[in-house]
Amino acid sequence: MINEFALLESQSLRDSVLERTDVLDRVKALSLLPDGMHVTTAMVAAYFDVTLEAIRQLKARRHEELSCNGMVTLRGSDLAEFKRDILSRFPEGHPRPRSSLTLYSRRAVLNIAMLLRDSEVARQVRTYLLNMEYLARTQPVENPAPTAPDDLDTRIDQRITHILGKTVVPMFNALIETSSEHRKELIALRSGVQRIERRLHQHHERLKRLEGVRDDRPTIGVMAAMDAMNGQTFERHIAKLLIRDGCTNVVVQGGQGDRGVDLIGLTADGRRMVVQCKRRAPYLTVASSDIQKFIGSAKVLYSAEVALFVATCPFTPEALALAAETGITAVHRGVLEAWSCGEPLKVLE
Secondary structure, eight states: OOOTHHHHHOHHHHHHTTTOTTHHHHHSOOOOOTTSSEEEHHHHHHHHTOOHHHHHHHHHHTHHHHHHTTOEEEEHHHHHHHHHHTGGGSOSSSOOOSSEEEEEEHHHHHHHHTTOSSOHHHHHHHHHHHHHHHHHHTSOTTOSSOOOGGGHHHHHHHHHHHHIIIIIHHHHHHHHHHOSTTHHHHHHHHHHHHHHHHHHHHHHHHHHHHHHHHHHSOTTOHHHHHHTSOHHHHHHHHHHHHHHTTOEEEEEOOSTTOTTOSEEEEOTTOOEEEEEEEOOOTTSOBOHHHHHHHHIIIIIISOOSEEEEEESSOBOHHHHHHHHHHTEEEEOHHHHHHHHTTOOOGGGO
16 A cells, blocks of 8 residues: 555655545535635645645645646736625625635645645545545456445445354354354354454444435535524524434524523533534634633523533634633534534533
């Protein structure tokens, strides 16, 4: 199998896998601009958890390669047209460039993933990409039904589980019935095989659940869909997640007079719960001042036992520290994505 660092060194190898842009959302959902096609430099930096300067430096070093794969800088009339036709449709939470705006296609973002050395997200994309390539190239040629590379892990798990359940376990049963000298050892071995069979089955079911969630969501990704919501729609979305996880008496009360709390309700075990929702662009942050305001409302006005601050953007380190100190659960962009895709919040369990 090709080492991931080969992608960093070989442009021809990078070019050979640039069509597999779907791996981006499999590692971490990529939010797009309202046109559903592009991201800005700040959004690229947020996706890879690196600084803006890191992306700008990479852009300068690899300008020609990235331009060939969908990076473009808008100026003048092109920029004015993009602002009028695209950005003006979503007046909140998107950049308002004055002189220029660099846009990246999904192909260009995948290109960046194969060039960034100091990003854990980029490393995961490279690893996932090469795993898919390896599985695709080692697929048995005698298989008459073409299988998408994304489905190979599931297909292999099913085949192994079938073999264990229909062949290996019955073989152990027969040996146990006819053997007296090694009966205990055979029973122990059979138990081990059955444990493996159960774990593979559980893994297969988990993959089905995860893939089902992703297949049902908008093509631009679950986080991009939330980025396109207005404040009220986002609050209702969070309310649905709470109800899905067993919360009751959930009321959306965002707007004037909400006293700093957008949702109230009870957890599944009856604890008083309040939620603050902030739908912000992914390149913005939740500051400690935001947490300070919420603390007063949650703890003093509502005497909440569970307090969630849910945001579509990251939290500053100071905000995270203050939230931890005061018992506020910070649901930042990464946690929100996992929650929306079916993973329950631990604080609600």
